[in-house]
Amino acid sequence: MKHLNKLFIAALMFAGVTSQAQDSNNPWAVSFGANAVDTKISMSGNDKLVFKELLNAQDNWNMIPSVSSLTVSRYVGDNFSFGLTGSVNKISKMIDKVPMTSSTYVVSNPGDLSYYAIDGTIKYSFQDMLKSKWLDPSAHVGGGYTFFGDASAGTVNGGLGLTFWLTEHVGISLQSSLKYSFDDERTPDADVPTVMQHFAGLTFKFGGKDTDGDGVYDKDDACPETPGLKEFMGCPDTDGDKIADKDDSCPEVFGLAEFNGCPDTDGDGIVDNEDACPEVKGTKIMKGCPDADGDGVADKDDNCPEVKGPKANAGCPWPDTDGDGVADKDDQCPTVAGTVANNGCPEVSEEAINKLNSYAKTILFNSGKSSFQKQTMPVLQAITAILKEYPSANFMIEGHTDSQGSDSLNQKLSEDRAAAVKTYLVENGIDAARLTSAGFGESKPIDSNKTSKGRANNRRVEVKLVK
Structure with missing residues (x-):
């Protein structure tokens, strides 16, 4: 004892x-x-x-x-x-x-x-x-x-x-x-x-204080004035999905942890409140909606859900009237077959350039002036017709003279004659933005100025494609 x-x-x-x-x-x-x-x-x-x-x-x-x-x-x-x-x-x-x-x-x-x-x-x-x-x-x-x-x-x-x-x-x-x-x-x-x-x-x-009486001290209570659970540091879990309301993006609807407590009814990985089609499985890129033709337009917004088409055309393909592979909306020549590289317009061929210059060399002006002789009008009309075949191409109109007269007079005359051709073309339907003109006087002869034939060849107009 x-x-x-x-x-x-x-x-x-x-x-x-x-x-x-x-x-x-x-x-x-x-x-x-x-x-x-x-x-x-x-x-x-x-x-x-x-x-x-x-x-x-x-x-x-x-x-x-x-x-x-x-x-x-x-x-x-x-x-x-x-x-x-x-x-x-x-x-x-x-x-x-x-x-x-x-x-x-x-x-x-x-x-x-x-x-x-x-x-x-x-x-x-x-x-x-x-x-x-x-x-x-x-x-x-x-x-x-x-x-x-x-x-x-x-x-x-x-x-x-x-x-x-x-x-x-x-x-x-x-x-x-x-x-x-x-x-x-x-x-x-x-x-x-x-x-x-x-x-x-x-x-x-x-000495510990527990204001809401949930068994979690205020110091450690993330929700000190609202009764909650110890496992959630004193915060409530209203929908019982094991995610505290303060961290739950959908506190009143049972959801998944991977979606911060929100549901995903169709199981497509997109929460319902962000899913444009919450009951139909879709893709994230389509905000939860399906896209059967894979054109980036959700089926619900696609006027052609089985055929690929751009969003700008409600999921349908753009028309291509001339069948050149360039949609009409992008085709600068929608009724004339052309090439993709030339925005749907035909490429200017070397043959067309040669024909333009063949016509241009026959343009006749009144002596010492920039006005046209009457008989040259058909030539100007032919040039105009060729340019209209290539509505997206740009051209340079060049004027040249022979060596008769002073350099300054020849320079001005060549400029005026090139400008006169440009003016005619614009007045007859060619977009001015497609044309430029320049004069070179007697500086670029193509023949001898010692003979009348050579001087006649040097007095000319040339049309060049601007690339």
């Missing part, structure tokens, strides 16, 4: 005045319980500590049968907490070494000395490291002031603790602290010896 009492007292005792495993949710803690003071620890040569029979409660420990310690502490972050402990006791067992011996100790009563201590402690919890919800070992350091009978002195403290958390807020705490005194003597009422102090008791954490 005596041994059972010892074990019961030790189990009760080891929870004293510590408040371990506090956290930012419940930053405050209060601990109360019993404490025992063990005086069988002394200094011996060169300030080395000698520990002897630390757990021999029958011989070493001083205890009183009541709550004898109280701690208030606060979590300060990163697994650290700071606490202030007050404890009381009565010293009726003083352990001293017998002089002239190395291991013989004697127990004496120094006179039921009163013991009071106030200690500040910085503790570090290893609970996070263990990833345990109930087992919480810790280490602590600190200092305090002890009244030992009529004597008093400061101490430097350090030790270990262990808390078993029964609930989130309540735990059984055990702690042992070495209280190192700089007083090297052990005379009752005159000195404060170095001792071991053990604590056992209950710890209560508090």
